[in-house]
Amino acid sequence: MEVPGSSKKMIATQEEMVEAKVPISYRDQCAHLLIPLNKCRQAEFYLPWKCEDQRHAYEKCEYELVMERMLQMQKIREAQTQQKQGAPIPLIPKTANA
Numbered sequence: 642m643e644v645p646g647s648s649k650k651m652i653a654t655q656e657e658m659v660e661a662k663v664p665i666s667y668r669d670q671c672a673h674l675l676i677p678l679n680k681c682r683q684a685e686f687y688l689p690w691k692c693e694d695q696r697h698a699y700e701k702c703e704y705e706l707v708m709e710r711m712l713q714m715q716k717i718r719e720a721q722t723q724q725k726q727g728a729p730i731p732l733i734p735k736t737a738n739a
Contacts, residue, residue, distance in 0.1 A: 647670060653672040655668075663675060670702070678699050
């Protein structure tokens, strides 16, 4: 499944995420890495040193998504500043009474 504006594709399906009880806020392009990580965590009683490889892969994926969104936002801001090149930002904003 293609996600607009992202270079990563959704690998995990909605059915897999529902079956694995992935919270809605975590259902992004890295969910396919979160599902085995959560299974490992449950099997190992959430001992932090047991699932390091899966956790590292998941956190790297999330980091790459955040960096991609930051780059997109930077491009949007640059485009907006180029459009408003003639209007400088005032140091003292105008009040409602002025």
